[in-house]
Amino acid sequence: MITDDIEGLSAAYAVDAVNAVERALFEAHLAGCNQCQTEVDSLRSAATELSSLTTSTPPAPLRAAVLRDIHAVRPLPPKVTPEAAPEPEAAISASPTPPAPASLDSKRDKRARGDHQRRRWLAGIAAAAVLATGGLTWHPWSTGKSPAQLIAMEQLLHAKDVQRFETKASTGTATVLRSVSLNKAIITTTNLLAAPQGKVYEVWLQQGQTMVKAGFISGGPSNTIVFQGNAATATAAAITIEPAGGSPTPTTTPLAQVTFT
Amino acid sequence: MVPLSLVPEEALPAPRTGAHTVIGELPQLLNACSIGDEAAFATLYDATVARLFGLVLRIVRDRAQAEEVTQDAYLHIWQNSSRFDPDRGNAMSWLMTIGHRKAVDRVRSAEATRRRDTAYNARDQATPFDQTAEEAHRNLDAQKVHRALDTLTENQRGALELAYFGGYTHQEVALMLDLPLGTAKTRIRDALIRLRDTLGLET
DSSP states (O other), rough: OHHHHGGGGHHHHHHSSSSSSHHHHHHHHTTHHHHHHHHHHHHHHHHHHGGGGOOOOHHHHHHHHHHHHHSSSSSOOOSSSSSOOOOOOOOOSOOOOOOOGGHHHHHTTTTHHHHHHHHHHHHHHHHHHHHHHHHOOBBBBBBOOOHHHHHHHHHHHTTTOOOOOOOOSSSEEEEEEEEETTTEEEEEEEEEOOOTTEEEEEEEEETTTTEEEEEEEOOOEEEOOOOOTTTTTEEHHHHHHHEEEEOOOOOOSSSEEEOOO | OOOOOSSOOGSSSSSSSSSSHHHTTHHHHHHHHHTTHHHHHHHHHHHHHHHHHHHHHHHHHHHHHHHHHHHHHHHHHTGGGGGOGGSSSSSSHHHHHHHHHHHHHHSSHHHHHHHHHHHHSSSSOOOOOTTOOOTGGOOHHHHHHHHHHHHHHHHHHHHHHHHHOOOOOOHHHHHHTTTTTTTTHHHHHHHHHHHHHTOOOOO
């Protein structure tokens, strides 16, 4: 029962004790509910007090590293208005925009120190590039989603006939919520490794015997997108790795696939 | 890049005897960060890093990972400084929320979970609230929080600790505490509300 519970999630959400799907859904709800937003803000203030119990001084070199990082990255401009700028079709991050996905860390740790620094630097550039192309970034007081995205999620949340499908991929999970009556579906991935250089993750809806392209999703701890196309008539959804720009039909074996039964 | 300064040095509230004098200036510092003032950012970092790093370390447990997460969190803070809105809560809460979420996302990533569990099993499993808090004991804020925590029931406190410092989801907390699914989020809520009211906090 997704709808009934959503408002009860305010405290769990305030301390990040929600799973990726609940986080995405609750953020969709929050965008339109001042009461919940006020409650979350006040509960976060309370939770913040707990952090006074665990102070610990980090090593001095961290300071230099942080100051180097910020020198290479421009602060975001203030939000002006919900501009008329076209929304990117690709994934909109439902979680902090990390300079590098956590899932890369195991590889990163094995690399030489110089390479490590270079990757950090590149990651900063990558983050800046995302921002420059209109990608959105999460912060505590914004859901970081486009109005269209939020409307779709909020509608799904309240749909009587919402269905949930979940599958485990090699590193993470993919969860699809679909409403036939709304003809809408969203997919939330967790712990999807960053796509290899020059590749993207493309999502698909199966219509009859054909896989029809339905958008793109990024790697990272957690991402949610709304499927493009006819969700109601689809019989399955899948994610594949495709060359940058995407393919008209899948060219690789799906990383994750869910059948709508 | 020459750091811009919003306020001439001599106009800054004088002597910085410790982090506490700076805490009240966090909103102004964030504002200065948003227009590219790297010196203001350094001041903000110095005033808050022990708390943010301590929180992250408590959650991810591994020092090397905690440093990475902290570094990432501060970059995020710098980039998003213009999005801080004092009407929505205090600056410390904004900063800690960023650090907390980054830390939780890190422990939940598959590889990190494996590594953390290895480290976790290798040490004493008893982790009271104040285990990493050698400095905090001397801290008045911490004493106040300890007193507020004492007003919680054991159940509320247990659920809150697993969620906030453990980085577990409410479903996981329910399983760990052998509660009916859906009950843990209520406990967490009751605990936070009690804490908020005892500490006299409002947004």
